[in-house]
Amino acid sequence: MAAHTLNIYMLSLGRMHCHIYGRNVHKALNRATYATALSTNNSSPNKGFPDRGSRGPIIRRPRREEGEPRKDRMPVDQDWTAVYPTAAPFRPGSVPLPVRMGFPVKRGVPPEKKGNLELIKIPNFLHLTPTAIKKHCEAMKLFCTEWPSALDTNVKCDEHFPIKIECKDYVSAGTSIRNPSARIVNLRVKLSSLNLDDHAGKKMVKLLGERYCKETDIITIITDSCPVRQQNYDYAMYLLTVLYHESWKTEAWESEKTVADMEEYSWEDSPSQKNALSTLVRMQIAGEVEGDAVRDKLLGRPEVQEYRESVIRLMNEGESESSILQYREAVKKLLKL
Amino acid sequence: MWRACQSERHLGQYYTLPTSHLHTIFPHGLPARYQQQVKTFNEGCVMVRQPALELISYLKAADYSKPAVRYLLYGLKGSGKTMSLCHTIHYCSTQGWLVLHIPDAHLWVKNCKELLPSSYHTSRFDQPIEASNWLRNFRTTNERFLSKIKLRQRYTWTKRESTEKGSPLGELVDMGVSRVKSSSDVVGAVLKELRLQAAETEESEGFRLAVAIDGVNSLWGRTTIKKEDKSPVAPEELTLIHNLRKMIDNNWCGGAVIATLSQTGSLYSPSSAYLPKELLGEEGFDSMDPFIPVPVSNYSEKEFESCYLYYLDRHWLQHPHSENEGKKEIIFLSNRNPSVLERLCAFL
Numbered sequence: 001m002a003a004h005t006l007n008i009y010m011l012s013l014g015r016m017h018c019h020i021y022g023r024n025v026h027k028a029l030n031r032a033t034y035a036t037a038l039s040t041n042n043s044s045p046n047k048g049f050p051d052r053g054s055r056g057p058i059i060r061r062p063r064r065e066e067g068e069p070r071k072d073r074m075p076v077d078q079d080w081t082a083v084y085p086t087a088a089p090f091r092p093g094s095v096p097l098p099v100r101m102g103f104p105v106k107r108g109v110p111p112e113k114k115g116n117l118e119l120i121k122i123p124n125f126l127h128l129t130p131t132a133i134k135k136h137c138e139a140m141k142l143f144c145t146e147w148p149s150a151l152d153t154n155v156k157c158d159e160h161f162p163i164k165i166e167c168k169d170y171v172s173a174g175t176s177i178r179n180p181s182a183r184i185v186n187l188r189v190k191l192s193s194l195n196l197d198d199h200a201g202k203k204m205v206k207l208l209g210e211r212y213c214k215e216t217d218i219i220t221i222i223t224d225s226c227p228v229r230q231q232n233y234d235y236a237m238y239l240l241t242v243l244y245h246e247s248w249k250t251e252a253w254e255s256e257k258t259v260a261d262m263e264e265y266s267w268e269d270s271p272s273q274k275n276a277l278s279t280l281v282r283m284q285i286a287g288e289v290e291g292d293a294v295r296d297k298l299l300g301r302p303e304v305q306e307y308r309e310s311v312i313r314l315m316n317e318g319e320s321e322s323s324i325l326q327y328r329e330a331v332k333k334l335l336k337l
Numbered sequence: 338m339w340r341a342c343q344s345e346r347h348l349g350q351y352y353t354l355p356t357s358h359l360h361t362i363f364p365h366g367l368p369a370r371y372q373q374q375v376k377t378f379n380e381g382c383v384m385v386r387q388p389a390l391e392l393i394s395y396l397k398a399a400d401y402s403k404p405a406v407r408y409l410l411y412g413l414k415g416s417g418k419t420m421s422l423c424h425t426i427h428y429c430s431t432q433g434w435l436v437l438h439i440p441d442a443h444l445w446v447k448n449c450k451e452l453l454p455s456s457y458h459t460s461r462f463d464q465p466i467e468a469s470n471w472l473r474n475f476r477t478t479n480e481r482f483l484s485k486i487k488l489r490q491r492y493t494w495t496k497r498e499s500t501e502k503g504s505p506l507g508e509l510v511d512m513g514v515s516r517v518k519s520s521s522d523v524v525g526a527v528l529k530e531l532r533l534q535a536a537e538t539e540e541s542e543g544f545r546l547a548v549a550i551d552g553v554n555s556l557w558g559r560t561t562i563k564k565e566d567k568s569p570v571a572p573e574e575l576t577l578i579h580n581l582r583k584m585i586d587n588n589w590c591g592g593a594v595i596a597t598l599s600q601t602g603s604l605y606s607p608s609s610a611y612l613p614k615e616l617l618g619e620e621g622f623d624s625m626d627p628f629i630p631v632p633v634s635n636y637s638e639k640e641f642e643s644c645y646l647y648y649l650d651r652h653w654l655q656h657p658h659s660e661n662e663g664k665k666e667i668i669f670l671s672n673r674n675p676s677v678l679e680r681l682c683a684f685l
Contacts, residue, residue: 271623279587279627282404307627319612324630331627335406 069093081135084127090119095126162193163240167229185232187221187240194244202263203254204247265315267308276307276334283335303333347385349643354381354427362430365440365474366551368419370679378651386417386640388633389424395629396429396593401545404587407625409553410597411613412633415676418597419551421633425595426549434545434592435482437531437584439471442552443602445577446560452570457522461576462562468520468577472513475527482544483507486534492526494519506530525580532584535591546592548584552603553596556582557621559605585624596625636673644675648682656685 049058070083070093083094092113100110101118113119151157166186170179191212196204205212212219221239223232259270267273280298298304310330314323359367359381367375375381392408399406410418430436439445445467455461476483486506493499494516500509506527513523535546550556556578562570572578585594598616600606606616613630614622636644645664648654656663663685671677 272626275623275626279404282588282590311626314614319614321632324613324632328630331629334627335403335629336400 071096079131080129081127081132084132087127090122090124090126092116092119158190158193162189164188165233165236167233183227183229183232184222184224185229185236187219187223187236189219189240191217191219196244196247199250200247204243205263207243207247265312267312270311272311273308276304280304280334303330306330307334348387348390349384349637349639351382351384351643351647354383356380358427358430360477361480362427362436362478363423363438364477365470366423366426366438366549370676371420374679378653382647383420383424383427384640384643384647385424386421386633388412388417388631389421392421392425392595392631393428396425399593401591404590405546405548405592405594407585407587407594407596407628409613409625409628409630410595410633411611411616411630413611413635413674414600414608415674416633416635417675418599418633420675421631422549422551422595422597426547429545429547429549430478432545434547435479435531435535436547436549437475437528438478438549439581440551441599441602442550442578442581443555443599443604445575446555446558446562446572447602447604449562452562452564453518455521455576456519457525458576461574461579462564462570463518463521463576465517465520468524469514469517472510472520472524472527476507476510476514483510486530486544488530489533490530494522521576524577528580528584532589536589544591548592548594550581550585550594550596552599553585553625554598554600554603554606554616554618554621556585557618557624558603561604582624636675636678641668641673641678644678654682654685659685 052058074083074096090113092115095113097113099113099119101113101116102111104110151160164187166188168182168184170182171177172179191201191204194204208219211221219240221236223236223239226232226235277295277298281294307330310323310327314327317323359375367381371381388410392410395406395408410421412418426436426438445464449464449467451464451466453463453465455463484505484507487503488500488506488509489502491499491502492509494512498512498516500512509523509527509530513520513527516523531546535544556572558572560570560572560575562575564570573582585596587594598611598613600608600610600616603616610616613625617625645654645667649659654663667678667681671681
């Protein structure tokens with residue numbers, strides 16, 4: 001029936017169109033056919049619902065009344081872990097806080113939490129309150145062994161176990177227990193606990209590059225190139241061993257180390273030392289003969305030592321008002337002003 | 338002369354520069370805004386401040402048979418480094434020194450309209466316009482020395498022209514001003530002569546040489562000048578810079594080198610940089626080392642009061658609130674920085 005009416009509708013429309021360009025003579029006629037073709041005389045008993053014809057009405061359970069939201073029935077000292085035992089989306093009826101979230105339209109406030117999609121979208125940690133975590137710890141204690149009593153301070157731990165390995169395990173509710181991020185191994189060692197001399201230490205730092213933190217003196221090696229955690233752990237230990245042995249060796253090309261490669265500023269053989277010495281020599285032109293003895297004597301003077309300290313401080317620590325003032329005093333003493 | 342007797346008692350007070358001095362000693366040395374102020378007030382007044390007094394005391398106490406001491410004025414932007422330098426130069430010239438003032442070394446490393454390959458040294462470049470300008474100003478400043486100093490060496494400029502040994506310096510300078518093409522080499526020759534002759538003692542017609550350079554950090558930075566094949570020119574390749582670097586070395590006696598750092602005109606340096614090592618760079622620091630850094634800071638309370646009273650006295654501050662309430666506002670806005678204060682007061 002519906003299809004039939006549709007066809008007549010199209011036909012009448014077609015007739016209307018072909019007459020638009022001509023004259024509107026048959027307007028009344030067309031309207032009549034149009035009107036009779038689409039009679040909306042439905043015989044279905046339900047108002048507003050589609051006409052299902054012989055199939056019968058859609059049976060739906062009658063809607064029951066909403067109960068009181070849970071938050072109104074919550075005592076103050078309730079067990080929150082029972083309300084949110086696991087990670088669950090935000091339920092406005094279960095959280096007794098008057099939270100508002102969203103963009104306030106002009107002269108308005110952020111929308112309330114009832115029916116607020118923004119609050120549902122964001123992750124929440126309502127299932128991880130301190131009480132909940134205590135309960136998790138109590139439950140996990142069954143599977144743990146006791147901490148050795150002799151290792152009660154951090155210092156002792158570092159002394160006996162300088163290498164610290166960190167791995168993460170992942171648990172999720174899903175079809176598979178595997179998680180590829182579990183293969184990552186994080187190895188941390190303090191550089192001072194390794195047996196390295198001066199040259200080996202500097203070479204190690206250069207080899208490590210970004211993996212070494214100067215403030216805390218910790219080497220961090222993160223390996224994730226192998227598919228299995230065991231393999232990554234072996235690779236990290238191998239890297240540490242290789243770095244250690246390589247930094248003890250001295251290659252032939254290391255003798256070409258330039259001033260720009262040096263980590264710290266050393267005053268000996270620097271342009272600053274040459275300038276200072278030449279100035280001092282020129283200042284005492286009358287009398288002294290040039291020679292190594294004079295140079296050593298000049299270097300041994302307290303003003304020169306003070307000057308040396310101030311220049312080293314300026315170069316290593318960078319500039320600041322105080323270091324420049326120190327430099328100034330040292331130069332004044334050097335030039336006897 | 339009372340100018341030489343400035344001491345800590347005079348801190349914060351203004352003293353007037355005689356107009357004749359303004360034209361001779363500072364044909365090109367003063368900051369632009371200060372020159373405008375001089376024109377407006379019809380007089381040039383300089384405040385006596387701590388850094389300048391300190392420098393003058395060092396200059397008085399120094400021993401001039403020893404190698405030249407280098408002094409470096411550094412400080413925040415607009416804190417008064419160039420004015421302190423000018424104050425010191427004024428002191429030096431009233432004491433009878435020969436002042437070699439390069440007002441802004443940054444002008445020599447950028448915006449060069451004409452760059453000629455040097456005739457003296459093939460890999461270097463000359464800047465005729467800047468060199469001849471500077472020679473002209475040098476001539477105005479040091480008139481009386483030009484006839485006294487005699488050249489020690491013969492300089493040949495072209496096949497036909499040369500300056501003989503024993504002729505006065507004035508002739509050399511005039512030649513440089515007129516023959517623009519070889520003016521950069523003339524500058525080099527002038528600097529060399531002065532360097533050699535400053536070492537003489539006072540009895541044998543020697544003199545003291547004060548080399549004052551504003552914006553010394555441009556000597557070791559980068560330039561914006563390009564060669565014809567668009568490759569950048571390093572500062573060493575410019576004759577003027579090369580000769581100036583030789584002056585800064587302390588292998589000559591009988592004078593002092595006073596320099597200021599300037600971030601304002603410098604190229605490729607961040608605008609918050611004001612400490613010596615940041616602006617000079619490694620190379621610059623090594624060349625200047627050992628030098629005496631002299632910090633120049635914003636006005637102290639007393640200096641600010643003095644400056645404010647001076648502006649009020651000159652009727653520069655016309656606003657009715659200038660007496661009391663406006664002062665606190667101005668202190669807050671300018672943080673007692675001299676140049677900011679001057680710009681703010683210009684509106685009032």
